[in-house]
Amino acid sequence: MKKLFVDETPNLVGQEVELYGWVDTKRDHKKIVFIDLRDRTGKVQVVGFGDEWKEAGSEDVVMIKGTVKERPEKLVNPKMKTGTIEMQATSYEDLSETKTP
Numbered sequence: 001m002k003k004l005f006v007d008e009t010p011n012l013v014g015q016e017v018e019l020y021g022w023v024d025t026k027r028d029h030k031k032i033v034f035i036d037l038r039d040r041t042g043k044v045q046v047v048g049f050g051d052e053w054k055e056a057g058s059e060d061v062v063m064i065k066g067t068v069k070e071r072p073e074k075l076v077n078p079k080m081k082t083g084t085i086e087m088q089a090t091s092y093e094d095l096s097e098t099k100t101p
Helices: 006-011 051-055
Strands: 016-029 032-039 042-049 061-070 085-096
Touching: 006 016, 006 032, 006 042, 006 085, 016 042, 016 051, 016 085, 032 051, 032 061, 042 051, 042 061, 051 085
Parallel strands: 042 085
Antiparallel strands: 016 032, 016 061, 032 042, 061 085
């Protein structure tokens, strides 16, 4: 598995990758959680399932493994460099929790 930067993910559709970064935002929809993962090159949307994703807090440093998938045409975000893809997560590790100031 290749470690890489967020801005490299659009070229890796169908591949399993490992990303490190900060939780920029989190949207919890009960059974599914969306996380915008940020590193120095940009942001990518990560899709996670299960209770472990509910633990992620804003600005936590995390490692996420998963598969890069194309977004459905109706959900493409042209404002983001990675707006044509999302990462379907298979594992998540919180490397450093951040307390809310």
